[in-house]
Each structure stands twice: as C-alpha cells, then as structure tokens.
Amino acid sequence: MGGYSISDxxxxxxxxxxxxxSLFSVLLLMAxxxxxxxxxxxxxxxxxxxxxxxxxxxxxxxxxVTEQYFPSLMxxxxxxxxxxxFGFAFAAGxxxxxxxxxxxxxxxxxxxxxxxxxxxxMQQIFRTVFGxxxxxxxxxxxxxxxxxxxxxxxxxxxxxxxxAISIVVTAAVVLFLYRSSWGLKVxxxxxNRVMAGSVGINTRKVDRVTFAVGxxxxxxxxxxxTTIASTGPTSGxxxxxxxxxxxxxxxxxSVIGTVxxxxxxAQAQSILTFFLTNAMGKVVTLLTIIIILxxxxxxxxxxxxxx
Amino acid sequence: MFKKMPxxxxxxxxxxxxxxxxxxxxxxxxxxVTGALFIACAGSSFGAAPPTDKVDTxxxxxxxxxxxxxxxxxxxxxxxxxxxxxxxxxxxxIGQINAMGGVLGRKIKLIQEDGASDWPTFAEKAKKLxxxxxxxxxxxxxxxxxxxxxxxxxxxxxGLLYYPTFYEGLEQSxxxxxxxxxxxxxxxxxxxxxxxxxxxxxxxxxxxxYIWPRTTMKLARKYIETVLHGSVVGExxxxxxxxxxxxxxxxxxxxxxxxxxAAVVGGSNVSWFKQLKAAGITGKDHTLLTLxxxxxxxxxxxxxxxxxxxxxxxxxxxxDTPRNKEFVKQFKAKWGAxxxxxxxxxxxxxxxxxxxxxxxxxxxxxxxxxxxxxxxGQISFDAPEGMVYLEPxxxxxxxxxxxxxxTDGQADIVYTSDYIMPNPFPTGY
Numbered sequence: 013m014g015g016y017s018i019s020d021x022x023x024x025x026x027x028x029x030x031x032x033x034s035l036f037s038v039l040l041l042m043a044x045x046x047x048x049x050x051x052x053x054x055x056x057x058x059x060x061x062x063x064x065x066x067x068x069x070x071x072x073x074x075x076x077v078t079e080q081y082f083p084s085l086m087x088x089x090x091x092x093x094x095x096x097x098f099g100f101a102f103a104a105g106x107x108x109x110x111x112x113x114x115x116x117x118x119x120x121x122x123x124x125x126x127x128x129x130x131x132x133x134m135q136q137i138f139r140t141v142f143g144x145x146x147x148x149x150x151x152x153x154x155x156x157x158x159x160x161x162x163x164x165x166x167x168x169x170x171x172x173x174x175x176a177i178s179i180v181v182t183a184a185v186v187l188f189l190y191r192s193s194w195g196l197k198v199x200x201x202x203x204n205r206v207m208a209g210s211v212g213i214n215t216r217k218v219d220r221v222t223f224a225v226g227x228x229x230x231x232x233x234x235x236x237x238t239t240i241a242s243t244g245p246t247s248g249x250x251x252x253x254x255x256x257x258x259x260x261x262x263x264x265x266s267v268i269g270t271v272x273x274x275x276x277x278a279q280a281q282s283i284l285t286f287f288l289t290n291a292m293g294k295v296v297t298l299l300t301i302i303i304i305l306x307x308x309x310x311x312x313x314x315x316x317x318x319x
Numbered sequence: 320m321f322k323k324m325p326x327x328x329x330x331x332x333x334x335x336x337x338x339x340x341x342x343x344x345x346x347x348x349x350x351x352v353t354g355a356l357f358i359a360c361a362g363s364s365f366g367a368a369p370p371t372d373k374v375d376t377x378x379x380x381x382x383x384x385x386x387x388x389x390x391x392x393x394x395x396x397x398x399x400x401x402x403x404x405x406x407x408x409x410x411x412x413i414g415q416i417n418a419m420g421g422v423l424g425r426k427i428k429l430i431q432e433d434g435a436s437d438w439p440t441f442a443e444k445a446k447k448l449x450x451x452x453x454x455x456x457x458x459x460x461x462x463x464x465x466x467x468x469x470x471x472x473x474x475x476x477x478g479l480l481y482y483p484t485f486y487e488g489l490e491q492s493x494x495x496x497x498x499x500x501x502x503x504x505x506x507x508x509x510x511x512x513x514x515x516x517x518x519x520x521x522x523x524x525x526x527x528x529y530i531w532p533r534t535t536m537k538l539a540r541k542y543i544e545t546v547l548h549g550s551v552v553g554e555x556x557x558x559x560x561x562x563x564x565x566x567x568x569x570x571x572x573x574x575x576x577x578x579x580x581a582a583v584v585g586g587s588n589v590s591w592f593k594q595l596k597a598a599g600i601t602g603k604d605h606t607l608l609t610l611x612x613x614x615x616x617x618x619x620x621x622x623x624x625x626x627x628x629x630x631x632x633x634x635x636x637x638x639d640t641p642r643n644k645e646f647v648k649q650f651k652a653k654w655g656a657x658x659x660x661x662x663x664x665x666x667x668x669x670x671x672x673x674x675x676x677x678x679x680x681x682x683x684x685x686x687x688x689x690x691x692x693x694x695x696g697q698i699s700f701d702a703p704e705g706m707v708y709l710e711p712x713x714x715x716x717x718x719x720x721x722x723x724x725x726t727d728g729q730a731d732i733v734y735t736s737d738y739i740m741p742n743p744f745p746t747g748y
Contacts, residue, residue: 024573031565144399146619158599168597241562242589242619246397250560250586285566290557
C-alpha cells in the first residue's frame with residue numbers, strides 16, 4: 013500500500029473496521045428472527061425475507077402518511093414505525109402459524125415447501141398492493157449523512173443506527189428467552205416437547221408466539237434496512253441466503269452461536285472484500301464456511317437437545 | 320395503392336382467408352387452393368386494407384381486421400421492477416397506433432405473456448407466442464439473459480423481437496430490432512464528456528457481476544486507457560443482489576479516483592447509493608457517472624441519495640421538447656401522474672412504432688419482408704427522444720445525453736451528443 017500517508021491508512025482502517033461491524037449488525041439482525049424460529053422450533057421459514065419486507069413497507073407507509081398529514085413529525089415517525097413494523101410482522105406471523113405452519117410440524121420438509129410457496133404469495137401481494145416498482149421512504153434527516161470525528165473519517169449514521177437497533181433487539185431476545193417465563197416455556201418445549209406438555213405448558217400456544225416473535229423481529233430488521241437498502245416486492249429475497257448461512261453456521265438454537273457466526277462471517281467478508289475483489293471475498297468466505305461445516309456439521313455452537 | 324371499396328367483396332366470401340392464419344402446416348394444400356380462389360376474387364375488388372393473403376404469406380395471426388402481436392416481459396419476479404415501464408409504454412404505443420387506424424388497416428391485438436424473471440420461461444413463452452398464437456411480432460425482454468434465451472426460438476420460428484433495453488452489444492440478428500443503445504453508444508460519448516468537463520484522469524469502475532456490466536466496463540477500460548490516456552485505478556463487480564458496499568466504498572476513498580463509473584443494477588443499486596451518501600460521498604465533491612440509473616431506479620433510490628450524480632442515457636423524462644412533453648402527458652394520462660418514465664420505457668415505446676413503419680414499408684407482415692425493410696436504412700421515427708434512425712445493423716442511430724440528478728428524482732440534461740452510429744461489434748475491444 014505504498015504512496016498513502018499514515019493518516020490516510022489510519023482513517024481507512026477505522027472506517028473499514030466500522031464497515032465490518034456494520035455488516036455484522038446487519039447479518040445479526042436478519043438472522044435473529046430466523047434463529048428463534050429455526051433453532052427453537054425446527055421450522056425452516058423460507059418466507060423470512062418477506063416478513064422483513066412487511067417491515068420495510070411499514071416504514072414506507074408511515075413515511076408517506078407522515079409527509080402528507082403531519083410534516084412536522086417527520087423527524088420522529090421512524091421510531092414509531094419500527095414498533096409498528098414489529099406489530100404488523102408479528103400479527104402476520106401469528107396468522108401464518110395458525111393457518112399453515114401448525115399443520116406441518118410433523119413434516120419439516122413440507123414446511124420448507126409451504127413457506128417457500130408462502131413467500132411467493134406474499135411477494136405477489138406486495139406487488140399488487142404497492143406496485144412492482146421499488147419505493148423509497150423519505151428518511152428523517154438525522155439518519156442521513158455521516159459523522160466526522162476527524163476530517164478524513166466518515167462514519168455512516170445509518171450504520172450506527174442499524175448497530176444500535178441490533179444491540180437492542182439482541183438484548184431483548186436474550187431477556188425474552190432466558191429471563192422471562194415465556195422464554196422458560198419456549199426452552200422447555202424445545203428441549204422436550206412431550207414432557208413440557210405433560211407439566212402443563214400449552215406447547216401450541218408457545219409455538220405460535222415463538223413463530224410470531226421471530227417474524228416480528230424480521231419486521232424490525234426489514235424496517236431498519238430501509239436506511240441502507242431497497243424496498244420492493246422482492247427485496248426480502250436478497251437477504252434469505254445470507255440469513256440461513258448465519259443461522260446454520262452458528263448452530264441452530266443458540267443466540268451466542270448466531271452472534272458469533274454473524275461476527276465472523278461479517279469480518280471475514282469485509283476484510284477479504286477490501287483486499288481481494290468483491291466476488292473473490294465472497295468465494296473465500298463461503299469456502300471457509302463449507303470447510304468448517306464439514307468438520308462441525310452442527311455449526312459453531314450446538315445446543316444439547318434430546319432427540 | 321388500394322381504392323376505397325367495401326372490405327368484403329360482393330360475390331366472394333372472405334371467410335376462408337380469416338381462417339387461414341391458424342391452420343397447421345399440413346393443410347398447406349387446402350390453403351393454396353382457397354388462397355388461389357381468394358386471389359381470383361380479390362383481384363377485382365378489395366377494401367381499404369390490403370388483402371390478407373398479400374400481407375401474410377407465412378400463416379401469421381393476421382385477419383382482415385386484426386393483427387396479433389405478443390408482449391413478453393416479466394410482470395412478476397425480481398425483474399418486474401424494471402420491466403413495468405416497458406410494458407406500459409408498449410401498451411400506450413399500441414393503443415395510439417390502433418387509434419390511428421392500426422397497421423396496414425388492421426387493429427393490433429395484444430397477447431401479453433409473463434416471463435416471470437425466469438429465462439427458460441421466456442423461451443417457453445416465446446415459443447408459445449410464435450407457434451400457437453402465430454404472432455406477427457413480439458415486444459419484450461429486458462435482461463440480456465432473457466434475450467439470449469429467446470433468440471434461438473426466434474431464429475428457428477422466424478419471429479420478430481423488439482428489444483428495448485440498453486445492452487452490451489456483440490449481437491445482431493435479423494429477427495431482432497434493438498431500440499435501446501448498445502454499449503459503444505452509451506459508453507464512449509459519456510466518457511468523453513466526463514473527461515473533458517471534469518478534467519478526469521483516474522477512473523474507478525464498479526458494476527454488478529454479470530455480462531452487461533462486465534462487457535461495458537471492458538469497453539470503458541480500453542477507451543479510458545487508449546483514447547483518453549487516463550488510468551483505471553480500480554475495477555470491481557458486486558454479486559447481483561449484494562447489499563453491502565462498505566469495503567468497496569473504503570477502497571474508493573483510498574484510491575481517490577476523479578470519476579466513479581458505475582453500472583450496479585437491481586436492489587443492489589439502492590444499497591450502493593444509500594451507502595455512498597452515508598459514507599459522505601455525494602455529488603458535491605465527487606463525480607459519479609452511472610449507466611444504470613433511469614427515472615425508474617431513481618424512484619427507488621430516492622433523489623436525495625442521487626443528487627449531483629450523473630447518468631448517461633439516451634432519454635430523460637425532463638427532455639424539454641414539444642414532442643416529449645406531449646409523450647409525457649399521454650403516458651401520465653394513461654398510467655398515472657406518479658409513473659416515472661425512464662430510458663428503457665421510452666425505448667419500449669419506440670418498438671411498436673418502428674415495427675409499424677417497417678411493416679408499412681414492406682407492405683407485408685412476413686418476417687423476411689419486414690426484416691428486409693428494417694435493413695433498408697430508411698426507417699425512422701419521430702420519437703420522444705427526437706428523430707431516431709434504424710440502421711441496417713438493426714440498431715438505432717441516436718444521441719447520448721448526460722443527466723444530472725435532482726432531489727425530486729428527475730434529471731437536468733447537461734449534455735447532448737451528436738448522433739452516434741450504432742456499432743455492436745466494435746473492433747479492437
């Protein structure tokens with residue numbers, strides 16, 4: 013790297029480090045919802061991306077309504093909209109579990125097909141309701157631009173925002189799973205469904221809420237990603253591969269696994285992309301993951317579940 | 320030409336003729352007989368429209384009053400975002416042609432098929448349109464991949480395709496008319512402009528990872544190095560659908576190129592511009608010229624993320640001519656005031672009109688005769704973008720424009736080139 017001054021290299025190092033962290037929070041946020049559903053229930057939810065899209069369109073609708081009727085509230089609508097995104101995706105997830113998923117618990121391969129079909133149906137619904145073209149929510153000013161600690165360093169504000177949201181959501185998920193009575197029931201159901209049922213836990217209800225919470229988190233992720241990516245009927249499908257990668261690599265059923273898997277994939281990808289080309293960075297990352305998965309088929313962290 | 324007389328001649332029934340177009344090949348003999356009978360009848364008297372067996376000798380879906388054409392775009396799937404504009408524009412053009420009396424006195428009937436963003440489906444639907452519906456022409460395809468999938472079908476069944484997208488070139492088929500620009504038309508004049516006005520010497524090339532950006536960037540690199548005597552300080556391709564540009568943006572900051580030359584497409588495009596803006600790279604202090612942002616994309620990216628950046632296109636909605644204003648008004652009246660009109664949408668609008676001109680010059684719907692008319696070098700159309708001329712190599716002679724994006728998702732046209740001859744097979748590249 014000849015020909016660059018020390019301060020140049022230093023600021024690039026800082027920004028590159030941040031870009032790795034920012035990718036980490038993106039991956040974490042998309043994977044959390046799926047990790048809960050896949051890890052706790054064993055359901056492969058191919059429509060995960062579409063629940064993210066619900067969140068993204070929620071932001072879009074709120075931005076349009078606010079712009080039209082309450083322009084003075086523009087700086088604040090985003091916060092309210094994120095909660096609404098969780099609400100809509102939660103409700104949609106609750107409904108989907110009731111109508112579709114609960115009939116398929118004994119047939120895991122069929123859930124894969126059914127949720128894939130569901131994802132296509134949802135995409136077409138988005139297309140019919142919002143149109144095929146991509147839309148763009150008007151973001152509040154405080155989410156735009158960059159923070160300049162020194163003249164050479166630009167830290168993207170939307171990156172900071174995604175990071176903050178993903179910390180909050182991760183903390184909430186950990187609290188939910190390990191510190192609440194609901195979490196206790198969820199974990200009991202995961203570990204031994206029959207036994208959990210026999211001690212009086214309504215496992216059906218647990219399933220439904222778990223699925224809905226997972227979908228709700230996907231909604232938050234989708235809402236947050238409107239600051240960095242596109243909003244269109246098929247936007248969700250952009251994330252689904254990476255999401256599964258993080259969950260499978262981390263090991264199903266462990267929040268720690270999801271966090272560390274998101275972190276290692278993000279850092280590897282971000283650093284390799286910097287020194288190699290974009291495509292090669294991705295290739296090397298994926299190859300490494302495949303090799304590690306060959307050695308540890310259960311992923312980085314495994315939870316001990318009675319089978 | 321033909322005298323104005325009743326369409327159905329007295330004493331002669333036109334009925335067998337209207338049936339002919341749908342008959343399978345093995346009934347050729349019967350056809351020949353009825354055809355001969357009809358000619359005997361028609362010789363003495365016929366209506367405003369030329370007789371069907373004169374304008375159609377290859378069993379296309381042509382009747383005395385109607386000609387059937389196909390439309391083959393993705394209205395579902397990931398490409399629906401981009402192809403919607405072309406679908407709307409082609410329908411508008413067909414509606415207007417019908418209102419003017421149609422082509423060779425026949426109204427255009429449209430059969431719309433959905434390629435569903437899936438290339439084998441495109442080939443299958445093209446086959447259906449040509450072999451079952453016997454359409455006289457197809458308006459469709461958007462990606463190069465879909466066009467390449469349809470091409471063998473077109474050539475085997477001898478169909479006609481009017482393709483609206485700007486693309487990488489290196490193709491020419493008697494069965495296709497390319498109403499978008501090929502790479503040399505879009506790349507060279509734009510690079511000339513940016514080198515001159517911005518005094519640019521160093522370029523950073525970035526595109527999505529597939530055939531169009533790669534071929535286009537190959538041309539761009541060669542042109543920058545040999546003609547402009549500048550240098551390419553980075554060349555990078557992001558996977559289709561990639562949403563993370565952090566590392567790429569940092570590389571760009573480190574290399575400090577005079578110009579960022581971009582051809583990122585689809586959902587990635589939105590991420591790319593949002594992240595550029597967030598990283599403090601804006602039109603204020605950086606020059607970015609892109610080949611893949613039209614008004615359609617600007618809508619999704621958000622004007623505030625694009626402001627001050629440049630696009631190289633042959634058409635912008637803001638083009639200030641009476642012809643374009645009329646077109647914009649008609650388009651909005653049909654598809655809503657919010658519908659953006661991008662480069663490909665306008666090129667899609669040209670398709671049916673070019674076909675009409677070629678059919679009328681040929682005096683026939685037969686593919687071979689239409690293709691010959693198209694190669695005559697005498698087909699032109701007063702398009703919203705200005706006069707366009709169909710060259711014998713099946714591409715249009717057009718101008719290139721550079722637009723500077725505003726916050727409202729429209730572009731100010733800051734440069735218009737002279738007419739550029741299409742050259743799909745540039746030598747030395």
